[in-house]
Amino acid sequence: MKPYLAAAVQMTSLPDLHKNLAQATDLIELAVRRGAELVCLPENFSFLGDESAKIEQAETIGLESEKFIKTMAQRFQITILGGGYPVPAEAGKVYNTALLVAPDGSELARYHKVHLFDVELPDGNIYHESGIVLAGSEIPPIYASPKYGNLGMSVCYDVRFPEFYRALSKAGADVLFVPAAFTAFTGKDHWQVLLQARAIENTTYVIAPAQTGFHNSRRQSHGHALIVDPWGVVLADASIEPGVAVAAIEPSRLDQVRQQMPCLNHRVFG
Numbered sequence: 001m002k003p004y005l006a007a008a009v010q011m012t013s014l015p016d017l018h019k020n021l022a023q024a025t026d027l028i029e030l031a032v033r034r035g036a037e038l039v040c041l042p043e044n045f046s047f048l049g050d051e052s053a054k055i056e057q058a059e060t061i062g063l064e065s066e067k068f069i070k071t072m073a074q075r076f077q078i079t080i081l082g083g084g085y086p087v088p089a090e091a092g093k094v095y096n097t098a099l100l101v102a103p104d105g106s107e108l109a110r111y112h113k114v115h116l117f118d119v120e121l122p123d124g125n126i127y128h129e130s131g132i133v134l135a136g137s138e139i140p141p142i143y144a145s146p147k148y149g150n151l152g153m154s155v156c157y158d159v160r161f162p163e164f165y166r167a168l169s170k171a172g173a174d175v176l177f178v179p180a181a182f183t184a185f186t187g188k189d190h191w192q193v194l195l196q197a198r199a200i201e202n203t204t205y206v207i208a209p210a211q212t213g214f215h216n217s218r219r220q221s222h223g224h225a226l227i228v229d230p231w232g233v234v235l236a237d238a239s240i241e242p243g244v245a246v247a248a249i250e251p252s253r254l255d256q257v258r259q260q261m262p263c264l265n266h267r268v269f270g
C-alpha cells in the first residue's frame with residue numbers, strides 16, 4: 001500500500017433524487033480534480049426527506065443510487081463509498097445501505113446500518129428511523145484493498161457504539177468510514193469528539209463524509225465532513241458549505257502511531 005488521497009464529500013441533500021445526484025456528480029468531480037482515488041459520499045446522499053416520501057420512492061432511489069455509484073466509479077476510475085441510501089427489505093421497510101464499489105464498477109462490500117436513530121432531541125425534533133428502516137444485524141466484513149488498506153464500514157449513529165469499531169479494528173481495519181447526516185443540534189457538541197475518539201482508540205484513519213445545512217425548514221445537518229488520522233489529528237475539515245475534505249492516507253503514519261501508542265496490543269477485555 002502506497003500513500004493516496006481520500007475525499008469525504010459534504011453536501012446538502014434534498015427530497016429530490018435527480019438534484020442530489022447532480023450535486024454529488026459535481027462534488028465527486030471536484031474530489032477527483034484534487035487527486036482523490038477513494039471518494040466517500042455521506043448518508044442520504046441521494047435522498048433526504050420525509051419518511052413517507054422516502055418509503056414511496058424507495059425502490060427507485062435504491063436502484064438509481066447503486067447505478068449512480070457504479071457509473072461514477074467507472075467514469076472517474078475511482079473507488080467510491082456510497083454511504084446510506086434506502087434499499088427495499090421485508091415488511092414494507094428498507095435497509096439503510098452503504099456500498100463500496102471498485103473502479104470497474106464491481107461491488108466490493110455492502111453494509112446495512114445496525115444502530116437506528118430513534119431519539120427525541122431537546123430541540124423538538126423527533127427521529128424514529130426504525131419506523132421505516134429495518135436494522136442490519138451484522139458487523140460488515142473488512143474489505144482488504146491491496147491499494148487502500150483494510151476498509152471498515154459504518155453509518156452515522158453507529159459512531160456512538162465503540163464496540164462496533166473495536167470489532168472492525170480487531171478484524172484489521174486501517175480506515176473506518178463514518179458517512180453521516182448528523183443533526184446540527186448533536187453535532188456541535190459530539191461529532192468531532194466521537195470521530196477523534198474512534199480514530200484514537202482504534203489507531204485507524206476515520207473518513208467521515210457529511211450532510212450540511214438545511215434540508216427543509218426544520219431539519220439542519222452539522223456539516224464538517226472530516227478526515228482524522230490514527231493519532232486523532234483532524235487532517236481535513238469541509239466546514240459548513242458543500243464541498244470536499246481531502247487528505248492523504250499514509251501507511252507509514254499507521255505504522256508510526258501503532259508503534260508510539262500500541263494500545264490495541266494491550267487490550268484486556270476483548
Ligand SMILES: O=C(O)CNC(=O)[C@H](CS)NC(=O)CCC(=O)C(=O)O
Pocket residue numbers: 043044048049117127128129156157160181182183186187190
Ligand atoms: O433523518 C434524516 O433524514 C437524516 N438522518 C438520517 O438518516 C440518520 C437516521 S435518522 N441520522 C442519524 O443517524 C443521525 C445521528 C445523529 O445525529 C446523532 O447520533 O447525534
